[in-house]
Amino acid sequence: MPHADPAGLIAARGGRVTRTRTAVLAVLFDAGRPISHDEVGEALDARGVSHDRVTLYRTLDWLVGHDLAHKVAGPDRAWRFNAAREGGHQHAHFQCEHCGKVFCLESLQPAIAATLPSGFRLGRAELTFHGLCPACPGAAASEARNPVAP
């Protein structure tokens, strides 16, 4: 089975199985990476599913609130959403500085041997890499400025 069925997951959370919800969740599953509200809208258009901007926000929030999706801050001031995976959200992200897309790096299990200063209580760690994705041009100019970090 490629992906869990959206309708079943939604029903299992006690929510009504609506056209928008199932379509949005299916879009998130298919995307496989965090996508913006706008990209979800385009994908819905492509599938011929009508959608209101506000309803889309509410649908995405509902999915997040019911642990079916995650919400991550993007490079521009827009949220990105991706389908939740069982076993938490333990992977790093890669943000392309050229096209703005965000990729999940599932394979990456960085050894973060970090000890927080006293007083800070850790909820969750987020590791994000910035650079250029395989699909984007070399753009030596923007690359030369920051040789490499840690």
Place this chain on the structure above:
Amino acid sequence: MPHADPAGLIAARGGRVTRTRTAVLAVLFDAGRPISHDEVGEALDARGVSHDRVTLYRTLDWLVGHDLAHKVAGPDRAWRFNAAREGGHQHAHFQCEHCGKVFCLESLQPAIAATLPSGFRLGRAELTFHGLCPACPGAAASEARNPVAP
């Protein structure tokens, strides 16, 4: 010497030394942590420095463009700015989920033994922790949900 002098740094970059620029840079130095555009504005008010909203954006962008400040995405969809330190930006951040403040964890030198998939070209890595800062109440509820990440 507590902090480098803003006017000198600005002049060294070939920029005009104006009231707003020096004041903004001084504010960033004093803050010691990434602060929002709005917080900068309040600090300017407190110092009796008049400021226009747009000018503030442009000033901050100028500072970022001339390596005098860094720009990091905040939990809400607003940028945070902090004064640049020599030797790059090699530290992690901590975002409080309660008060929204962002702290720099200078002492933290996480061992990120990460190997990116082929095709991805790394520019810079960003490690952010989310949780509760020392100043915020325990709020056991919001803490219990996510035991700990990586």
Place this chain on the structure above:
DNA sequence: GCGTTTAATGCAACAGTGTAGCGTTAGCGG
């Protein structure tokens, strides 16, 4: 299948963050 309940939708209007255009001001060099 039909009606009832109410969650979910869709519309309109709004709030906050960030940007573009442009005339005016003031920093710097002569």
Place this chain on the structure above:
DNA sequence: CCGCTAACGCTACACTGTTGCATTAAACGC
């Protein structure tokens, strides 16, 4: 002091995300 132009500050705008409310339709009982 004068001129040039970077920087300012004002207006207007674009985009992301939110709130309120009337309408629609999913689930449930009959």
